Amino acid sequence: MATTEPSTGALPDPATAPLTVGGDDVLLTASGIGVNASWGHIYGPVDLRVRRGGVTVLVGSGGRGRSALLLTLAGRMKPSNGTLTAFGKTNDAQHLFGHAALAYIDEVDKIGQTIRVRDVLTEQLRWRAPWYKFVGLGNEDDLERLCRPVFGPLTLPSLDSFVEELPELTAALLRVAMANHRQPELLVVGGIDKLTRISSSHRFLERLIDLGRRQTVITCDINGVVPQEGVTDVIEVDNLTDGEFVRIEREDRKL
Incomplete structure (x- = not known):
C-alpha cells in the first residue's frame, strides 16, 4: 500500500517560488448567482469576490449546493440567475471553462x-x-511529470497500486494532479473537509497553497481555515442549502 510522506529526492524549496497573490487584483466576481433545477432550488443567491493568486477558502455547508457552486465557478455549470464575471467576460461559462481546472x-x-x-x-x-x-x-516518468507539481515533497503513489488502497491524502492529490495537468490560471478543488484525518486536511491545504503560488485556487471547508501565508481570503458563503438546515447548523456550531 502506498503512503504519502516526504520523499528522499531533492526538490526546489517551494518557499522560494513567487507567491502570486495580487492584492486587490480581482479574478472573479459573483453577484447574486444561483442555480435552479427542474425539480427545485439548488443554491443561491451568492455574492463573492475571488482575488488573484493564493488560495481562497469558501466556508459553507457541504452537499449538492456547494458542489454546484464550485462547478459554476469553474465554468462547468451556468448560473440560472445573477452575474458571474471572470477573465474579462460576464456569464460566459465556456470562456471560464477554458481558463479553469476542476478537481476532487x-x-x-x-x-x-x-x-x-x-x-x-x-x-x-x-x-x-x-x-x-x-x-x-x-510510466514512472509520466507519473513524475504530471504528479510532482501537486505532490511536491510527498511520495508519489506506485503505478501498480489500486486506487482503493491509496491513503486518502494520496488519492485526493492524485485527482488534483490528473485534473491540473494544463495548470490553468484557476484551479477549483472540492472541500478539504472531505478528508477524514485532520493531519491529511492540513497537508492537503499546504499543497494547495503551494499551487497557489502560480495559480488561483478556490476550495472550501465547512469550518473554514486559520488565516496564514498563502491563504488570500476565507469567505463565508450562505444559501448553499435549505434555510432550515442552515439555521440548525449554526445553532450546532454554538454548542
Whole structure:
C-alpha cells in the first residue's frame, strides 16, 4: 500500500517560488448567482469576490449546493440567475471553462476503485494526446511529470497500486494532479473537509497553497481555515442549502 510522506529526492524549496497573490487584483466576481433545477432550488443567491493568486477558502455547508457552486465557478455549470464575471467576460461559462481546472468533485472526477494508478495515468495521457498519436501505458516518468507539481515533497503513489488502497491524502492529490495537468490560471478543488484525518486536511491545504503560488485556487471547508501565508481570503458563503438546515447548523456550531 502506498503512503504519502516526504520523499528522499531533492526538490526546489517551494518557499522560494513567487507567491502570486495580487492584492486587490480581482479574478472573479459573483453577484447574486444561483442555480435552479427542474425539480427545485439548488443554491443561491451568492455574492463573492475571488482575488488573484493564493488560495481562497469558501466556508459553507457541504452537499449538492456547494458542489454546484464550485462547478459554476469553474465554468462547468451556468448560473440560472445573477452575474458571474471572470477573465474579462460576464456569464460566459465556456470562456471560464477554458481558463479553469476542476478537481476532487465526485460528480466529475471520482476514480473507480478497482483500477490501478497506471490505468488512471494512461487514460489521462491518451485523453490529452492528438487522436492520431499512439500513447502507450503510463510510466514512472509520466507519473513524475504530471504528479510532482501537486505532490511536491510527498511520495508519489506506485503505478501498480489500486486506487482503493491509496491513503486518502494520496488519492485526493492524485485527482488534483490528473485534473491540473494544463495548470490553468484557476484551479477549483472540492472541500478539504472531505478528508477524514485532520493531519491529511492540513497537508492537503499546504499543497494547495503551494499551487497557489502560480495559480488561483478556490476550495472550501465547512469550518473554514486559520488565516496564514498563502491563504488570500476565507469567505463565508450562505444559501448553499435549505434555510432550515442552515439555521440548525449554526445553532450546532454554538454548542
